[in-house]
Amino acid sequence: MKIATWNVNSIRIRLQHVVDWLIQNPVDVLCMQEIKVVDENFPRSPFEELGYHLHLAGQKSYNGVAILSLKPLQDVSTGFSATLTEVAPEWNEQKRVITGVIDGIRIINLYVPNGAAVGSEKYEYKLRWLNVLREYLQILLASTPNICMCGDFNIALEAKDIHEKVNTENHIMASEPERQALRDILALGFSDAFRKFTTEGGHYSWWDYRAASFRRNLGWRIDHHYLTPNLYERAKSCTIDITPRKLTQPSDHAPVIVEF
Amino acid sequence: MKIATWNVNSIRIRLQHVVDWLIQNPVDVLCMQEIKVVDENFPRSPFEELGYHLHLAGQKSYNGVAILSLKPLQDVSTGFSATLTEVAPEWNEQKRVITGVIDGIRIINLYVPNGAAVGSEKYEYKLRWLNVLREYLQILLASTPNICMCGDFNIALEAKDIHEKVNTENHIMASEPERQALRDILALGFSDAFRKFTTEGGHYSWWDYRAASFRRNLGWRIDHHYLTPNLYERAKSCTIDITPRKLTQPSDHAPVIVEF
DNA sequence: GGATACACGG
DNA sequence: CCGTGTATCC
Numbered sequence: 001m002k003i004a005t006w007n008v009n010s011i012r013i014r015l016q017h018v019v020d021w022l023i024q025n026p027v028d029v030l031c032m033q034e035i036k037v038v039d040e041n042f043p044r045s046p047f048e049e050l051g052y053h054l055h056l057a058g059q060k061s062y063n064g065v066a067i068l069s070l071k072p073l074q075d076v077s078t079g080f081s082a083t084l085t086e087v088a089p090e091w092n093e094q095k096r097v098i099t100g101v102i103d104g105i106r107i108i109n110l111y112v113p114n115g116a117a118v119g120s121e122k123y124e125y126k127l128r129w130l131n132v133l134r135e136y137l138q139i140l141l142a143s144t145p146n147i148c149m150c151g152d153f154n155i156a157l158e159a160k161d162i163h164e165k166v167n168t169e170n171h172i173m174a175s176e177p178e179r180q181a182l183r184d185i186l187a188l189g190f191s192d193a194f195r196k197f198t199t200e201g202g203h204y205s206w207w208d209y210r211a212a213s214f215r216r217n218l219g220w221r222i223d224h225h226y227l228t229p230n231l232y233e234r235a236k237s238c239t240i241d242i243t244p245r246k247l248t249q250p251s252d253h254a255p256v257i258v259e260f
Numbered sequence: 261m262k263i264a265t266w267n268v269n270s271i272r273i274r275l276q277h278v279v280d281w282l283i284q285n286p287v288d289v290l291c292m293q294e295i296k297v298v299d300e301n302f303p304r305s306p307f308e309e310l311g312y313h314l315h316l317a318g319q320k321s322y323n324g325v326a327i328l329s330l331k332p333l334q335d336v337s338t339g340f341s342a343t344l345t346e347v348a349p350e351w352n353e354q355k356r357v358i359t360g361v362i363d364g365i366r367i368i369n370l371y372v373p374n375g376a377a378v379g380s381e382k383y384e385y386k387l388r389w390l391n392v393l394r395e396y397l398q399i400l401l402a403s404t405p406n407i408c409m410c411g412d413f414n415i416a417l418e419a420k421d422i423h424e425k426v427n428t429e430n431h432i433m434a435s436e437p438e439r440q441a442l443r444d445i446l447a448l449g450f451s452d453a454f455r456k457f458t459t460e461g462g463h464y465s466w467w468d469y470r471a472a473s474f475r476r477n478l479g480w481r482i483d484h485h486y487l488t489p490n491l492y493e494r495a496k497s498c499t500i501d502i503t504p505r506k507l508t509q510p511s512d513h514a515p516v517i518v519e520f
Numbered sequence: 521g522g523a524t525a526c527a528c529g530g
Numbered sequence: 531c532c533g534t535g536t537a538t539c540c
Contacts, residue, residue, distance in 0.1 A: 003534095009540085010523055036524065061524045062539070114540055145529080146538090154540090208540090209521040233536085269530085269534055294530090296534065321534045322529065361522095374530060382529095468531035469530085512530080512532080524538080530531100 001260045002027040003107065005150040005223055007253035012043060014251055019046045021244050027257060028070050031109035033066035033152045054064035059095040065109050073100025080136045083231040091132055106144035110151035118175045123205050137188055144215040149190060150225040152253065155182050160201025161221035173222055188224035193258045194237040206253045214245055236260045261520045265483055267513035271295040272303060274511055275294050279306045281504050287517060291361065291369035293412045294483040295324035319355040331467065332358025340373040340396045351392055365402035370411035378435045390441035397403065397448055410451060410485040415442050420461025421422050421481035433482055450486035453518045454496040465500050466513045474505055485518040494520045
């Protein structure tokens, strides 16, 4: 089974890229982030024609996540509230979470807040969001211990996940509080699928549109598959496919694929 | 000598269409309207490489007129104030007028206000603008009696200049006050070059982008060459070239060409 | 730098 | 329907 995660930065703009990629890479599950469209306007048919079932948590303009899967998912829910019944409903307004179960594996597709700048209001929101996520995961783990949690985490955990032309100190996506919040989540029992197979740095999943970052390979590895122990053992590969990032009008992110 | 008028609806968007058209139709003079760009950002070189001299009266976002000519123009001025020294300077804010002389012929390139809806503030502005234009022309006629006044007049003078799917009564571009204001201008001694050669209706220079107007030929003839008697006598042809309107991402107007 | 929405002019 | 700007987000 292959599961991919890809921040597509607008599914309507990227439709052809994503369809073409799926034809070349017929993964079992595709988790998308930043679809930037309400469910009614999601371009369903091109994906349904490829045999995918669609599970959407869309929103106008911003955010929005979707899971496409060849087999339909079971036990699908969106947002934190479906699981974390005591959480404030505001945590569901931004569409950043969708989950479902396939072959006994719970897939959790996340679009972690970007956080703007360290110390900003959005940064505080990101840290609080990660804390809510941790509580959410604790509950899910109790019922479905096999979890593939993937998506755009907007956090690079190690120096080798970031190109060297940036001052990482107190940089958004690299600050210690963000990293610690993510480590606290991983401590629930998740491991980075990519690092099972690749230890060296210089592998990235996101390159800023500005300053010709991709051409100069000034990237960040911020899109991840985090696996619970059983799945981590079973993982056979985890790769980043940078080919779609080379197309015209690309997403700023590349897809990351894990295989079991 | 061939003189063309074309409302290009943004020269930056239409650059390739206009360049291609000039290569196929190497007119001596091209009068453009709605260039929608300040002079500093006008794409000069593609036209200069074709041998054209550029005379610009551009503005940000809206309006803007330009004359391109193989021979440089003499006595170029923009706006009403250069000639009508007593007019309020507000009449020069919207860039709708540019003029110059070539081979003893004064070319006046106009973008007449659209007028929005009959009775609106913009409509009153259009009528007052036409009145100022008349005073302006009176002065120019005294020094240069041979005038080719062309451009987007946003007025169709006769029923046969308008398709029949529209109720012309009190319609913008066809209302009696607009037509009378234009007739008052033509009474200074101008004649419609197009009507020297073609008397039947059904020839249009503008089709609304909406409602598939071009496909259904629901057009208006609102782009004109008005000539003083000597030039009118010398006119050999006046045609509308609808081919660029068939391209993808076309201007809503077609070029009109007069030949002496 | 590239995506979104919205307002305005036509 | 098709341009142009502005603002917001990343």
